[in-house]
Amino acid sequence: MKEILRLMRYAGRFPGFLLIALLTMVVQVFASFYIPFLMIDIIDVYLPARDFDNVIMTSLIMLGIALGGIVGGIINTYTSQYIAQYATADLRLDLFNKIQTLSFRNVDAFKQSRLITNATNDVLRVQMFFTMMLRIVVRAPMMIVMGLILALQTSGLLSQVFYITIPMLAISILIIMFFAYPRFKKVQVALDDLNNVVLETANAPQVIKSFVSQDHERQRFEATNEQYRNVNTSAETVMAFAEPVIQFIFNIGIAGILLFAAYYLNQGELMINGSPRIGVIMAFQNYSMQILVGLMMFAMIMIFLSRANVSAARINEIFDAKIDLVNPENGKRPEIRGSITFNEVAFSYGDDGNDAVSNLNFTINKGEKIGIIGSTGSGKSTLTYLIPRLYDVRKGQVLIDDTDVRVMDINHLCDNIGYVTQNATIFSGSIATNMFQGNEDADFDALEESSKQALLHDFIHEQEDHYNYLIKSKGVNLSGGQKQRLSIARAMIKKPAILIFDDATSAVDASSEQKILNHINGLAYNPTLLLISQKVSTVRKMNRILVLDNEGHVDGFGHHDELINTSKTYQEIAHSQLGNGGGYGVE
Amino acid sequence: MVSNNKEILSKKALNERLKAEIDPTDPKNFKGGMRRRDTPPVGAKPKNIRETLFRLLSYMGVYKYAVLMVFLSLIAATFATLYIPTLFANSIDRYIDLDDFSRFDPTNLYRIVIIMAVLAGIGSIIRFFSRFIMVRISQNVVKKIREEAYDKLMKAPVDYYDKQGSGDIVSRLSNDVELISNSLGQTVLEVLNSSIVLLGAFVLMFLLNWALGLVVIAFIPIMILFTIKISKKTRKGFKEQQVHLASLNGIIEESVSGLKTVKLYNQEKPFTDEFEIENDKLKKAGFMAQFYSGLIWPFIHFMNNLIFLSVIAAGAVLYLFTPLVTIGQIAGVSQYSRQFIMPISNLAQLFNALMQGIAGAERVFELIDAEDEYENDGELAIDQFDGDISFENVTFGYTEDVVVLKDISFFAKKGEVIAIVGPTGGGKTTTIKLLNRFYDINAGEIKIDDKNINTLQKDELRRRIGVVLQDTHLFKGTVYDNIHYGDFTADKEAVIEAAKMANAHDFIIKLPKGYETEVYEGGQNFSQGERQLISIARTILNNPDLLILDEATSNIDTRTEAKIQESMRRLMKDRTSIVIAHRLQTIREANKILVIDHGKLIESGDHEELLNAKGFYYGLYKAQFEQ
Structure with missing residues (x-):
């Protein structure tokens, strides 16, 4: 409840419409209750007195009120839907902007898939809640309050029926929700499982067909399918109580009114001019029906609310995320020539002290073409992320032309770096x-x-x-x-002054790769190139090769011929790729 | 080449054309609005409502007696509770004498109250009972539909997966089935319920007082007309809303999944601009759709009030001037009139839900009706392959009009290693996918041991061909489960033995839980190299007669790489193998090298032969492995 309330501030941006929506809702509810209230006089006073004029008069008043109700209703629909749609659009935009400013550390923590779900499904769910809120959440309590006020006004004696039926209904709804909620949670889990199995199948038809394991997969699916059917049946069974129970209480209410009426009539109450107040009894029936319908809708909303609240919580979490990497105010915008220096650099993705790279100390000259090689997880990509500030160093400095990247304007920095990511986006x-x-x-x-x-x-x-x-x-x-x-x-x-290729040519054939590299070498503005590759055959064409070992340390930085003798990691790599007798002087 | 016969515009013409269409000096071209965006198709309108509905209902055929019971009990329950206003009306008229109240005896009314309570109780119990049954029927039906869909998925050709995409398949099996489930479980019941209430209230109202009944009936055409009009308007609005929502979701997905590039290229602003424009369109479209559909509520409340007051007013007039009505009847009919309105508005709402369910069913049935690749299965059973493979003039295309492989012929003798090399997109991967009949060739013949593979049973054929692909798929479960996948009959020792052979054992036992370590979805918690080792172990356990291998091109750490090389060599021993090769070592050791480019086999022979020929291979070799 708390989480969704926080998002209400978006609806609060439309105070005028909000007020109009609330007032028109009052008009609508008032109309529904006041018409039976007026009816009482027709039945109890004008009919026994055979007062035709007043019957017509009152009927016209009732018609006027009904018309007022629909006008109020239309205005209410207009304003409440306007708020729901426009507030959500604001929320969605804010969320989108916030996501765009998240640092990659934030993004890693949230996971991209979750951010997408947040900005799409979760926002929609909140929107649905906004829509219903103004239509139902506000309406239900209003109906109960107004219903009770008019009921007390009409007859305090008969109102006692509501003291029984309303708590009965509230308790039943609570009990049903108490049992339904955990069951629906289980349904969600089972559905996720089911989707996962299907997704796996959909992603791996070739593996399944190669191993002819269709029967195995069928069994796996059958198990989750059965589990899903079970939990769903259980949850829906609880929900199957709702409607009959509410119906029952509603009918009991009608019977209750008659019972109380009979009792008090016998006591000589509920009389007017010596005859029983049938109109009052009829009005009560009407009130009771409307109050209970209002409560029923409220119950539905409460069930939905718990889901919307989960969505709101997820959205709020993003809004609350502290961004740990910001563009410096008045960041420097020096002309970037392209030399890069790593000075005592260490970096870790988490806070656990496990550095992905550490002890990085090296300088790359302007225009130099550098190959970066090392095992998976050795920190090749990580190292390059630190240059355009996708992440900030934990320790040390990354300098471009002797300026710390952290004091530069990020946009300016990125404008001068041509980065090609691993999976071409x-x-x-x-x-x-x-x-x-x-x-x-x-x-x-x-x-x-x-x-x-x-x-x-x-x-x-x-x-x-x-x-x-x-x-x-x-x-x-x-x-x-x-x-x-x-x-x-x-x-x-x-x-750009600096080009970074993160395994950017893995799907390009060797001769094309060679041509692209030749083009880069021939560029008049002579950019610095950092090229990450798994292939010795590629990196050896560079001026120098930076070799990273499995711990994220520099294991060598030099030319191929040099490294083949000095760097153990490089030797291993070269050995595995070029093989014995490859003619490159390895054993 | 495709481009030969295509007119290549002169630079000037191109420049002009570019200016005309995407003038780069015009900022709006890349600041949002003008970006041509590929929007996924939306609109869940069912195509063949009747047929789909009948087919859906036919699933309930097995439960027809149960459904009949639900139907009958709903009628009983509805009449039990609907009778209460009549009782109320009669008791007023009969036991409360307005003119001579002194003879009032409350015990008569108490009796009626008890009858009412009993009726309410019975009605609700029956109502619950029918829901209880209906939940079970619908859950069973939905499970059955899901099962059939999954079964078809197991039989659908690889081609089907290619075309549909995994997202679409998952959404058919979850969202769409879910829509059916809602339709069957709730909508069908509600439609029945509402219709019965409508009919029941109608009949009872007329029985109570026909004159007042007529007053109520007079309003029904207005309600129906308005509801139809609103839903027409609404449907259009919702469709438009869907379109904008889909394109907005597209922007979100692209910008979030490509966030690195967005930041590196300072694309936040263009994306935000584009987002803002679409967001604006969405809120306007959404507002119109929701406003129109929301109008139904004030209208219903109004009709509710209007009918009620009409009954009162008409009742009062008739009471005053005719002997046609009593006070009790006014009370009863006014109560029925309120019961009337709910089902009508319900039915209008339910119609939309039903349509959604049918649209969902249609998509699920599409999957169930998809092609079954076993329909053109061969009949020949086989025990074992010796391992002679021959491709004879094989021509193939994924679609009929685009030929991907043309006239490929080669022969591999038992135990030989064939390396396929060539540029990306030349047809290497396609070639190996034909051997186990993932795709059927257009012309020519593929034979194993001199038998055309089209005559062999597909499952038998595939069981004997081991496949290790570059990007290996691991399943959710433990490491052990994943290796065990190669042969479900194998015992634990065999699994560990296979892991040892594959050089996977060492790294597996170093994992926190060893063989019992959980593999996350898609094997994300393992490196690509580790995944490949596990998949090699899986294939070793499978013990196939033939092998198809795709060497990794990148992103494997070196030590693992060496291990993979070694274990692949063990795997290939004594087995005819076709390898898409990237490593010089593999290529040099191969008995035969096939160079495939632009879908054609342009050279073949061993390493020395091809080098001496100084052809394509020679150039490739020079570029890749020498300075």
Whole structure:
């Protein structure tokens, strides 16, 4: 409850509409109750007195109130839906902006998939709650309060029925929720399990078919399917109590009114001018029906609320995330030439003191082409993340041209670094829009130039739409190699002082890779290149090779011929890839 | 080449065209709005409502007596509770004499109260009972549907998975089935319930007083008309809302999953701009859709009040001037009139839920009706392969119009290692996928031991071919389970033996829980190299007659790499193997090297032969392995 209340501030941004929504809701509820209230006089006073004029008069008043009710209702719908939609849009935008400013340490902690669910499903659930809130959550208590006030006004004696039925209903609903809630939680878990099994199957048809393990998979599925059926049946069975119980209490209420009426009539109460107040009894029936319907809706909302609250909690968690990496105010924007120095650098992803890389001390000169090699988990990518400040060092300094990256304006820093990530990230749009991400102001010649450098030019011109070739979400209509080339082109169009390729050519064949590297070597602005690769055949073409061992330390930094004798890690790698008798002087 | 016959525009023409379509000097081209975005198709409108509904209902056929019972008991329950207002009305007229109240005897009313309470109790018990049964029926039906869908998934060709994508498959089996479950469990029951209440209230109201009944009936056409009109308007609005929601979700997904690139290229602003524009559209579309659909509520409340007051007013007038109504009847009918409205609005709402359920069912049935790859299964059973493999003029394309492999022929003798090399996208992976009939070839023949593989039973064929792919898939479960996957009949010792052979044993026993260490979804908690070692162990345990291997290209740590090499060599011993090779060592040791490029076999021979030929391989070798 607490979490969703926190998000109410978004609805609070529309105070005028909120007030109108509440007032019109009062009008609506008032109409529903006041019409039976007016009816009492018709039945109890005007009919016995055969007062036709007042019957008509009162009927017209009732009609007027009903019309007022619908006008109020329409205004209420307009304002409440407006608030729900517009408040959620604000919430969604804030959340999106917050996600974009999260540091990667934050993102790692949250997991990307969760952030996506938060910004999509969780927000929708909160929105549904907003929508219902103004329609039902406010309405239900109002109906109960107004119903009780009018009931007491009409007859304190008959109102005693409500002292019995309302608590009965409240308790029943609580009991049902008490049993239903844990069961629905189990349903959620079982559904996750089921989805996981299906997802695994959907991701691995080739493995399953190769091992002809369909029967095994069927059994696995059957187990989760059965489990899901069980928990679902159990939860739905509890819910099956709800409607009959509410119906029962409602009918008991009607019987109760008659019972109390009979009792008090016998006592000589509930009389007017010597005849029994039938109208009062009828009005009570009506009140009772409306109050109970209001409560029923309220109960539904409460069940939904617990789910919306979970979503709200997840959203709030993101809002509360402390961003540990911020762009410095008035950050420096020096002209970046491209030398890089690591000074006593250590970095760890967690707070557990397990450094991913440590003791990093080296300098890379402007224009130098550096290969980075090492085992998986040796910290190759990590090391390069520290340069554009995807992460901040735990200890030491990363300097570009003698300026600590942490005092530079991040946007300026990134503008001068062409980074190609390991899994080429291509966005939907066109080839051109993806390339423009590297340089907004690029003209056609610049596009042509960098697409040639990345060997994407031929592909582009094979397409009917050329640079307008439509790229689908996640670049699914490009091959792995094409995606890598496009992301290389996007980096090259920046003409950055520093280029970083994180295994960026793994899906490009060797001769193409060679051509791309030749293009980089021939660039007039002579960028510094950091190239991470698993292949000795690739890194050995660089000026120097930085070798990382399994602990994230530098095991050697020099030319191939030198490292093959001095670095044990490098020897092992070269040995495994080039093999005995490869002709490179290993044993 | 495809591009040869295609007109390549001159640079100038291109430049102009580019300017016209995506003028890079115009900032709006990449600041959001103008970005051409690929939006997933939305709109859950069922295509064939009747057929799907009948098919869905046919699943309930087994439970037809139970459903009938539910139906009958609902009628009984509804009449039990619906009779209460009549009782109320009659008791007022009969036992409360307005003109001579002195003869009032409350015991008559007490009796009625008891009858009411009993009726309410009986009604609710029956009602619960019918729900209890219905929950079980619908859960069983849904389970059955899910089972059938999964079963088809097991039989669907690899091609089906390629086309649908895993997200779509999961959503069919969970979301869509869930929609069916809602429809069956609640909607069907509610529709029945509402219809019975409607009918019951109608009949009882007329029995109580036909004149007042007519007053109520007069309003029904208005209600129906309005409801239809609103739902038409609403449906359009919701569809539009869905479209914007889908594209907004697309932006979120892209920017979050590509967050590194977003930051590295300072794309926060363009994404935020684009997000803002779509968000704006969504809120406007959402507002219109929700406003129209929300109008149904004030309307229902209004009708509720209007009918009630009409009954009172008309009742009062009729009471004054005709002998047609009594006070009790006014009370009774006014009560029925309120019961009337709920089912009508319910039915309108339920119609939408039902449509959603049918749309869901349609997508699930699509899966159930998908192609079954065993329909063109071969009949020949086989015990074992010797291991001669021959490709004879094999031509293949994933779709009919694009040929991926053309006229490939080669022969591998028992025990030989065949290395396939060539540029990415040239057709290497495709070649190996044909051997175990993941895809069927368009022309030519593939033979194992001189038998056309199309004549062999698919399962038997696949059981005898071991496959180790570059990106290995591990299943959720323990490490042990994953190796055991190779042969479910193997005992623990055999599993450990296989792990040892695969060089996986050493790293496994160093894991915190050894063989019992949990593998997370997709094997994320293992490195790619470790995953591959486990999968090699799995294949060793499987003990296949033939092997298909895909060497890893990158991202394997060196020590593991050496271990993989060694264990692969053990695996290949005495088995005919086809390897997509990247390591020089593997290539040099192969009996035959096939160079495949642009879907054609352009060279074949051993290392020395191909080097001497100074052809494509020679160039490739130079680029990759020499300075």
